[in-house]
Amino acid sequence: MTSTRPPQKSDAPTQRRAPIAPDAESYCSVRGHTEALAARLGPEDQVVQSMPDASPTKWHRAHTTWFFEEFVLAEPVPHEVFDESFRYLFNSYYEAVGERQPRPQRGMITRPDVARVTEFRNHVDLSVLRALREGHLDARRLELVELGLHHEQQHQELLLMDALHLLSLNPTAPAYDDRDHGRPDGQSAPVATVAPPAAARQPGAPAGLFEFEGGLVEIGHLGAGFAYDNELPRHQVWLEPFALEDRLVTCGEWCEFIEDGGYQRPELWLSDGWHTVQSLRWDSPAYWSPLEDPAVSGARWQRYSLGGAAEVVPEEPVAHVSHYEADAFARWKGARLPSEAEWELAAVLHGQPRSAMAPDAAQFHGVLWQWTASAYLPYPGFSPEAGAVGEYNGKFMVNQQVLRGSSFATPAGHARSTYRNFFPAGSRWPFTGVRIAHDRH
Amino acid sequence: MTSTRPPQKSDAPTQRRAPIAPDAESYCSVRGHTEALAARLGPEDQVVQSMPDASPTKWHRAHTTWFFEEFVLAEPVPHEVFDESFRYLFNSYYEAVGERQPRPQRGMITRPDVARVTEFRNHVDLSVLRALREGHLDARRLELVELGLHHEQQHQELLLMDALHLLSLNPTAPAYDDRDHGRPDGQSAPVATVAPPAAARQPGAPAGLFEFEGGLVEIGHLGAGFAYDNELPRHQVWLEPFALEDRLVTCGEWCEFIEDGGYQRPELWLSDGWHTVQSLRWDSPAYWSPLEDPAVSGARWQRYSLGGAAEVVPEEPVAHVSHYEADAFARWKGARLPSEAEWELAAVLHGQPRSAMAPDAAQFHGVLWQWTASAYLPYPGFSPEAGAVGEYNGKFMVNQQVLRGSSFATPAGHARSTYRNFFPAGSRWPFTGVRIAHDRH
Amino acid sequence: MTSTRPPQKSDAPTQRRAPIAPDAESYCSVRGHTEALAARLGPEDQVVQSMPDASPTKWHRAHTTWFFEEFVLAEPVPHEVFDESFRYLFNSYYEAVGERQPRPQRGMITRPDVARVTEFRNHVDLSVLRALREGHLDARRLELVELGLHHEQQHQELLLMDALHLLSLNPTAPAYDDRDHGRPDGQSAPVATVAPPAAARQPGAPAGLFEFEGGLVEIGHLGAGFAYDNELPRHQVWLEPFALEDRLVTCGEWCEFIEDGGYQRPELWLSDGWHTVQSLRWDSPAYWSPLEDPAVSGARWQRYSLGGAAEVVPEEPVAHVSHYEADAFARWKGARLPSEAEWELAAVLHGQPRSAMAPDAAQFHGVLWQWTASAYLPYPGFSPEAGAVGEYNGKFMVNQQVLRGSSFATPAGHARSTYRNFFPAGSRWPFTGVRIAHDRH
């Protein structure tokens, strides 16, 4: 165990070098990664919307492109608009930009087809790259290129979440890359996008603790690197003494929770959570299903992932649980979830956003997003970005819980210790996990 | 006007020659027509389900194939089952066959993809054709081939209905064959599938009447030709004197109904109909929308069809109205809808199921299905076919209204004057129209 | 068994003497019966609406009064309108009369309170009685008094249906007249309104058959007595040979159906029925619940009625089943439900609308309404009554099934063999039962 002094300003995360710069190299790299992810999916996979909260792959590919056409390639940057109807079809929620296809109807847009979306991407890419090369973009536009690339990285993870949800509804339980099975394919998506990396697996030993004295600390983004507006301003927060576990909750621990009646004991649950458990008949994490015959390994559950169906492995971190479940589990443990300030403090000292594929040892990054006890609210003095892009974050600041960290599906370079992800408390389709906090009395 | 004696048994429709025989020629013709219809639609169009009542094109193609594999190619006919999972995926509602993909989730099956469904069709076709050629099919199996071909013809019309519904939700209002616009294509679907044929258009002159004395008449299928079980047994019905109009209600007449406040006057409507009008805010037929600027032609409405959007033409028969609307229109006219017996009597004498593309002059066939005043109930002495195919018709005999005739989208050879189509009274996505009946006092 | 010649016109039901005449005696008798039924219910019981299809007792009492004020006491009959707002509050569905309180919101009208509704009834009664006495009512108005009394009798049965539904939701399972338990009360409702009368109970012996040759028969109301417009015109129908059982299906038979898996076998059910069984998880008639410990009597079920909870008695007719269940039961028996024409033919010969309390031996009347295989449609040549009262019946002629007969809760004098009751096929809260029909080949 380590006990830690309250952090000072100098502990703030240092931005070494912006991993995503508004240049042609970053642009091509990010845009190409989207296409690599989509290449595993056929036109049929790419067009269907599996629920109102999810979007078709094709829509993700077009919407991220729309962002550049709408915000970067506007007058006076030289560019011929690809198709006027796309402004309507592929706007997500930017009220200031105009009317748009209703979210639950995104899956009805079978035309333009996938091939035409590819043309759209190519068309916009040419314009952006030319504008970058020829210096048509002023500082504000360059910022918007940078924002657009971060935006696209977010959608890369959303694309995988949504693909997983869609494929999970298929009674044949296909793996994300089943489609190409047995066929030569030069465009394989990185292995890391299919399931938590091997490094995340660890023995069933009890978790250690990172301990903190609390006091007046600073959180929020600092410095010149990129951050979303919701990470600002950096500000002071008072913390009581606390400790965080040094790894995520495992599937083995979750099985104990299930076996101890965790899903049947109302006293463990928030009222909304208990209502959800009962009305949706949850008895285990999303994508888990009972094995009809207990496996040789003793496993009673299998879980579905982008890699297909497999037995639950006790050492792996548990994934696809809602905030309600995370909170109930923590209460069952006699503990609680961390606040986002506590999490950030610990991650700055003990975690490291992965630059490459490997998660850090303490699993702050690169494994699974981690539910916090914090509601998603503006930081003191928050003001959204000017213009339509100001709708990016601020307008969602109610009825959501903050998640911190990043997941195996988060693109390299996208993670930050100040990053504030958010979802409603009942969400299970993101790549979510659980880290436990303790009061120190 | 013609006044008509009660029909005798000898008036019953004569089956000249079964248009759909259980032979290789019919098989290839019917199966090929499905593929020609689908060829207009890309993989994206073929996989999406636009509402629970509709099915994806891909599903229609696979389900009609499943029918042959399940019922015709069962033991001892030599055949290797293509994929065991298809029994689950592509069963529609045959409880006796086993569990199946829930209807509202048909659009989630993105895999098997379209190409694999084509392989499935080819695989089954080879087996059926070999079985036909080599005489592996006994009389019952041959009947099932015949039934399967009629079943597939029904799905050909459903495929077009469902495609129209899907495309109508696309804000770009694509035409069914837009996709191939400008590309050479040897597989064009017949023009007749796109909109009512030109022959259906007629001047705005008032309709004439076919008059009947009523009395004891016979309806229902007679003779050796093919019929569904719900057309049997042929039986006697007592009719009061009546008259039917000699053509369908036109769009021009419908515009008068609208302008006379037809959609705002509760006294014209059945109670369920009025409730539907108000809750769904109907003010015109499905697929109609008001023109922002009245057209040069004076048209105030446009209608969307498989051919795309176009101004409403007063002389054309009105399409895509519900039973509720048809009934309210008839009441507005001081008239009523025909019973199915009245319709059948008139059609036997004055209509002719089209053998080719042309509708008959009195529009009994080949234009639009015609709502009747009859609820869909079993004929006296009805008994469903034995086995799982007995679920084909009988179990739907409640809460549905009978439609008679056939539409421009009904495949040649599929129409009969004894044919009983049925849909819930609020349905507007079938190719429906209206014929008016009058009492004679 | 009796075999019967086709009935002749002279078999038509003879109206001996209108049991409900538009005179003060009938008026007071009918109006007083409503109050006697309501007297068992406290103000709390009278105001609550238990589901959108049901209405509060208070509403029934006020609405039936509104009918007289609206249609009988209009100008020039001398009458001071009690309260203008009541026109809105207590109109049921008469569009021609004007706007009204939305049906699902009837239970929100806690004011006017029960006492004020009693004042309303008294006020209107005085005017009607004075108008009758002083001869202010012309022939049309007298017809409307008669119609109003029949209307009120219908609502007396609805009042009991709705009270039963409400009380059934009370976890304490109160009996309809629990409220007055132990208190002296001179206003007891007749015993016959609480449960099927003792005469309905019969041994478990197999049912006998009434047999008919079929042929051309007449049905519908004939003569000078009162009938609703939907019983007209009397008309001819062709029937095939058939037989009806001479009593209703019993609870004992229903238990056999349950034990034979009746509620789990889709092949027995109409498709809509099967969907309903599964989504509502029906496993027995409405108001039945399993006994935790089988009773000494061997009973496994108890049923809730206006008399409270009691063990199911095998000899009693089964009640509170939907059309779907009745139809499935008949199919399980290898039989079917009667058409309404078959039922009427048999009832004219073998049943007798009760003049007093006793049901007829064959249970055509005075026990339970009997589901028929007939959809509720207009008779040939039907025309609704003129004016707003024309909305009484005609506008409901879709998506409903006809029930024939009458129940123990139908007021004396209200039953007729030509009476056409109707409810949607899934309804279970009316006092419904089942009579079986057979084809004769």
Add this chain to the structure above:
Amino acid sequence: MTSTRPPQKSDAPTQRRAPIAPDAESYCSVRGHTEALAARLGPEDQVVQSMPDASPTKWHRAHTTWFFEEFVLAEPVPHEVFDESFRYLFNSYYEAVGERQPRPQRGMITRPDVARVTEFRNHVDLSVLRALREGHLDARRLELVELGLHHEQQHQELLLMDALHLLSLNPTAPAYDDRDHGRPDGQSAPVATVAPPAAARQPGAPAGLFEFEGGLVEIGHLGAGFAYDNELPRHQVWLEPFALEDRLVTCGEWCEFIEDGGYQRPELWLSDGWHTVQSLRWDSPAYWSPLEDPAVSGARWQRYSLGGAAEVVPEEPVAHVSHYEADAFARWKGARLPSEAEWELAAVLHGQPRSAMAPDAAQFHGVLWQWTASAYLPYPGFSPEAGAVGEYNGKFMVNQQVLRGSSFATPAGHARSTYRNFFPAGSRWPFTGVRIAHDRH
């Protein structure tokens, strides 16, 4: 304007004397107030449930009584349980106590009737008073009496909220005390419960500001007086400099917001709020409706309250707005809502929980509850009370927003500056208002 130093511990609210002591005097006073409030409502008003979130008056009266019987009068306190079924009927949400009537079905319990609930109250009162008098209650039980009285006071306000909602659905727009109009009645509820007191009205002058330097402050309950568990522990919070307006937002200001298109401009709204505005078609506060003819006063709106319908008065504080509306209004003003810590800090210095009827000048108390920007979350180190009463607060700590202060309907003695009320962000039926906060840069 006043600028204020950061508060010190000594600024914490001093509990002079518990206004609600666990003695006979307090008990009778609180219990009697409930009855006085209910006396305005007839049995019909008391039994109906107007929406799932609301409860019938009768239920409030019985549930608050159940609380004493369940928690205070348990063994070994001498008491005969009134009715075993009441444990089920009138438990609200205490999972630890056992099964209960489902919340949306509370309005179905017409029996026990109102009179029997009065008997229940009397019966339990006798036992509690005897136990108090004879010293049967240990310290823990006395605490539970105190908790029970605070609990009952909460329900007194809920009773009025729910009665207002119910009566607002009555098309005759009755006032809460209409029922007794013109009848002598010695039990009038205090005038203060009908609408904001006259003192709340003020001229349309711009609001002044209370200004604060921020810094490290303490919030939460301190000392020996009563508080709910959610007000604990008292703890430190860091605040940036801020200012609060010295009165609530008025109806006149709200009319300006409406006229400036406030309800039509998405950029002003949180995303969930905008969705709510559109789907529920909000265009003004709850209980407001447009005047058909602008009034002589110029008013364009009327508002419904417990006093009935009346023109909107510009000087009055706006009531019955949701958090979404409060937040949008603040954004329209270029400002924001206060955090709960900011509010508490200001209220301790400038507000005063009313001991009698009069609100404080700055309207912190006794006028309307005030939405804050804070999500309802546990204070650091929060632990719920032991036992079933621990379900009182903690399990609701997600998806709710904190409101601070108290309203005209809050019983005297119930308000505290540390009090944390909470409702979902879309709630409009509580007595809610808006106070604006400003950043100080």
